[in-house]
Amino acid sequence: MNLDLLSHQLIDRFQHGMPLCPEPYKEMARILGCRESQILACLQEMDQAGSLSRIGPVFEHSRAGASTLAALAVPAERLQQVAERVNQYPEVNHNYAREHFYNLWFVLTGPDRPHLDRVLKELERDTGLMPLDLPMVTAFRIDLGFALGETP
Template sequence: MHLDDLSRRLIDRFQHGLPLCAEPYAAMARELDCSEAAVLDALALLQQADALSRVGPVFEHSRAGASTLVALAVPEERLEQVAAQVNQHPEVNHNYLREHRYNLWFVLTAPHRAQIDQVLAQIAAETGLAPLDLPMQRAYRIDLGFPLGDTP
């Protein structure tokens, strides 16, 4: 996808530090010297092109409740079906495919560990597959920003 100047500046500036205010898109527009409609249009185009999956905060999960990384070994012919079953749970995010015996990976977040255990049991019952529960032992912080700068 070719990025126009506004999209490139939008990504560079707001991968981190999304404005926390009543009108964040208007604040973004003021900083980028454009209209709020232009910001919303650029975000919509990025999402339609699958260049953007979401706009929102990343929370420190340990302060918001509990979370765990989960993997499932799904037979290839059942991948779409099982992914749809897993995605039905509002506690699920970051669902993605990997090249491994454990090929479907996702993160569960909930207010407390007991709810995570309940969702894991539900997923096992619904899919007939045993979830591999991989709770975080230690956090290693990395910067997930990807500056685009003037790259064409």
């Protein structure tokens, strides 16, 4: 994907450290020297192009509820259908395909462990597939980010 200057600047500057204030997009515009409407239009364009998956916080799940990594072994011909079903849950904040027996992986976050158990049971009932449930035992803090290189 070929990014324009503003898209490039937004990703490089704000994939970590989005402003925590009442008007974050206005603050982003101030920092980048443009208008808030330009920031919003740029984010919308990246979203529509499929190059932006989400804008939101990453938080310590144990302080705000419960979280688990889950996987399903989905027959190849059903992968799209099952992925769309998984994506219907607001509790899912990542969902991705892998080349493995367990080929659909997703993270569930909810208010408590019983809530996650209900979602996993519902998915099993709806899909006929048994979720692999991998709750976090030890947290590893990885500051994942990608520098885009030179500005266009």
